[in-house]
Amino acid sequence: MMKIKSLISPILNVLVLLIVVSGCDSQEDRKGRFLLKGNEKLKENDLQGALEYYSEALKIDSEFNDALLNRAIVYEKQNNFDLAIRDYSQILTNGSEIDTLVYFQRGIAYLDNGEYYKALDDAKKLENNNPNSWKSYFLLGLVHEQLKDHSSALAAFEKGIELNPTNNDLLVNKATIHYYQNELVEAISLLEKAESNNPKESNIYNLRSMISFEKKMYQEALEWVEKAIQLNSKESYFYNNRGLYRLFVDDLENGLDDINFSLKQNPKNAFAWRNKGIYYYFKGEKSLALKYLDDALKNEPEMPLANEYFRLSKEL
Secondary structure, three states: OOOOHHHHHHHHHOOOOOOEEEEEEEEHHHHHHHHHHHHHHOOOOOOOHHHHOOOOOOOOOOOOHHHHHHHHHHHOOOHHHHHHHHHHHHHHHHHOOHHHHHHHHHHHHHHHHHHHHHHHHHHHHHHHHHHHHHHHHHHHHHHHHHHHOOHHHHHHHHHHHOOOOHHHHHHHHHHHHHHOOHHHHHHHHHHHHHHHHOOHHHHHHHHHHHHHHHHHOOHHHHHHHHHHHHHHOHHHHOOOOOHHHHHHOOOOOHHHHHHHHHHHHHOOOHHHHHHHHHHHHOOOOOOHHHHHHHHHHHHHHOOOOOOHHHHHHHHO
């Protein structure tokens, strides 16, 4: 139904690293001030301003790992995964006491960038180095999920839950695998447990919306995804889902607005291409419907709904 990349971005609550400036070395002072100014901009959600300050710090010291890490996190927030991966890799080349965090973050960036086997390599390194960390199994589960190895993904998420039973990231992603396997009762049970842990976790309600849509309960799906958007108005995948649901309640133009908004945030989202194709099918515009649905299927041949509406569009 949707790429679970959307489960990924809201949950990366990485603490920005701060530096203690000793005042003994002018270069240390300067790069430290740029780092702190970048951190302030990041707190203000001024991503471009943060990037500029981190880059200034790196002009002074190209191996300044704190600035590299923070800049990479900003690039990731901007969906600029190639540059994020470059900075994470530079930290590992430099050598750092924060390798564990960097392997996790780089693995997520590889995953978001569609480089699944590189993400798998980082996940295995993380597991080998940190077998008692839930994050190792969280990343491993996400990678197996994208590789369509659902049994391995479930095993990884279950191992993570053994280590951290109340972790909503693990619970929601395990529920997602059950959703993929059409085990909707199991999925809802896990989501109810996650909601009892933290009712403000937006991904719970997004997945509830997907389950409702699967049951053809389109108005209910809309209500669930609206709750997700109220809790997290910045997640592009929520708008893409709302756009799809609006198509099925005959609210076509508002649906298209949501889909286009999602594409503006993340132009690589093939599920938004699919949804745009479905919009053009409902509008009776055969050539545009086939174009967008074909693009989606080239990216993911087994994408739900895409083959069905590609066939229907051919019959227009």
